Amino acid sequence: MLRLDTRYLPGFSEALEAHREALLRARESLLAKRGDKAQMLGWMDLPEDTETLREIRRYREANPWVEDFVLIGIGGSALGPKALEAAFNESGVRFHYLDHVEPEPIKRLLRTLDPRKTLVNAVSKSGSTAETLAGLAVFLKWLKGHLGEDWRRHLVVTTDPKEGPLRAFAEREGLKAFPIPKEVGGRFSVLSPVGLLPLAFAGADLDALLMGARKANETALAPLEESLPLKTALLLHLHRHLPVHVFMVYSERLSHLPSWFVQLHDESLGKVNRQGQRVGTTAVPALGPKDQHAQVQLFREGPLDKLLALVIPETPLEDLEIPEVEGLEAASFLFGKSFFQLLKAEAEATYQALAEGGQRVYALYLSQVSPYAVGWLMQHLMWQTAFLGELWGVNAFDQPGVELGKRLTLALLRQEG
Numbered sequence: 044m045l046r047l048d049t050r051y052l053p054g055f056s057e058a059l060e061a062h063r064e065a066l067l068r069a070r071e072s073l074l075a076k077r078g079d080k081a082q083m084l085g086w087m088d089l090p091e092d093t094e095t096l097r098e099i100r101r102y103r104e105a106n107p108w109v110e111d112f113v114l115i116g117i118g119g120s121a122l123g124p125k126a127l128e129a130a131f132n133e134s135g136v137r138f139h140y141l142d143h144v145e146p147e148p149i150k151r152l153l154r155t156l157d158p159r160k161t162l163v164n165a166v167s168k169s170g171s172t173a174e175t176l177a178g179l180a181v182f183l184k185w186l187k188g189h190l191g192e193d194w195r196r197h198l199v200v201t202t203d204p205k206e207g208p209l210r211a212f213a214e215r216e217g218l219k220a221f222p223i224p225k226e227v228g229g230r231f232s233v234l235s236p237v238g239l240l241p242l243a244f245a246g247a248d249l250d251a252l253l254m255g256a257r258k259a260n261e262t263a264l265a266p267l268e269e270s271l272p273l274k275t276a277l278l279l280h281l282h283r284h285l286p287v288h289v290f291m292v293y294s295e296r297l298s299h300l301p302s303w304f305v306q307l308h309d310e311s312l313g314k315v316n317r318q319g320q321r322v323g324t325t326a327v328p329a330l331g332p333k334d335q336h337a338q339v340q341l342f343r344e345g346p347l348d349k350l351l352a353l354v355i356p357e358t359p360l361e362d363l364e365i366p367e368v369e370g371l372e373a374a375s376f377l378f379g380k381s382f383f384q385l386l387k388a389e390a391e392a393t394y395q396a397l398a399e400g401g402q403r404v405y406a407l408y409l410s411q412v413s414p415y416a417v418g419w420l421m422q423h424l425m426w427q428t429a430f431l432g433e434l435w436g437v438n439a440f441d442q443p444g445v446e447l448g449k450r451l452t453l454a455l456l457r458q459e460g
């Protein structure tokens with residue numbers, strides 16, 4: 044269950060009414076593009092795709108020997124799986140992410156892994172991302188060197204169904220390859236095989252995850268008063284003059300979720316709009332309660348240039364009591380209380396303190412940090428982003444601004460010979 048709380052933003056119901064027409068128009072114009080594959084709206088249908096889920100499960104069952112799972116991918120090809128696996132790994136399979144190009148940690152990882160127990164998953168929608176291909180090349184050499192002809196069983200690819208160098212390579216070598224539907228972009232791909240394959244190896248409850256995402260789809264299409272993503276899109280729209288959007292999550296298990304959201308929000312919405320104006324707000328990741336001891340001072344007394352969203356769980360899956368300690372009476376207010384009580388008190392106190400400090404802040408309450416609720420939350424945030432794209436007059440599904448950096452990197456490498 045996901046619930047929006049706007050208690051510190053009086054006048055929100057009136058604003059919702061005042062923007063009714065604009066919001067419904069934004070939704071209509073988004074949905075009108077749904078049939079056109081080039082519009083990249085395939086993420087809306089991923090929660091219904093039970094066929095792919097079955098195939099992923101079959102593959103997982105056929106490979107019970109996996110103890111280490113190396114995901115080579117970057118951006119949308121790694122952030123979603125990382126966020127969910129960190130929260131819901133039940134299997135004990137160890138996950139390693141090659142979403143960087145720093146040589147030392149790669150060499151350290153290779154020294155610790157047993158190739159016979161390692162499955163490498165190269166993930167790239169385009170199939171041509173430099174960081175990913177570099178990592179793949181190193182792991183390929185390592186697998187071949189240790190396993191000889193058996194290396195193919197240890198490499199699985201997730202990429203475009205037909206195009207790109209990675210697809211061509213998988214076909215040439217006869218590798219197992221899962222498709223990322225053409226009409227699904229990287230940062231919207233967490234519920235495609237990009238996320239589902241690693242999560243199957245993590246033993247996460249994929250049915251619940253997809254069920255939660257379907258619930259988000261239902262609320263996205265609901266009448267305005269019940270349409271959670273239209274409401275949160277409006278909150279961001281009303282505050283678009285504030286340059287910073289803090290996304291603060293009160294869950295250690297969800298510590299990677301803010302980074303996933305940052306890519307989704309920034310890469311989708313930070314653009315030149317159809318009128319030639321630069322638009323977008325800068326998402327800042329934050330984790331409670333850790334960032335109470337790092338960023339909250341700034342959030343509370345620094346510039347009033349932020350809209351903050353706090354994600355707060357309402358109940359724990361398991362709780363832990365804080366026992367009494369003799370001689371530590373200074374902490375007696377904690378004794379007999381539970382860790383979740385402490386977490387909740389800190390979240391609520393910060394929520395209030397930020398509002399009283401004059402910041403614009405709202406909360407998204409998660410019934411529990413469960414696959415169902417988090418699947419709902421992630422799909423909800425994708426809808427929010429898509430609606431904002433309509434409201435801000437940008438294409439939320441492309442990323443023209445990253446191309447120049449890629450071209451310059453290639454030019455530099457060529458110059459160096």
Ligand SMILES: O=P(O)(O)OC[C@H]1O[C@](O)(CO)[C@@H](O)[C@@H]1O
Pocket residue numbers: 117118119120166167168169170171172175229230310442445
């Ligand atoms: O999945 P790919 O094609 O390797 O791309 C990785 C990332 O690079 C980008 O294209 C640019 O940052 C992202 O949109 C994407 O998630």
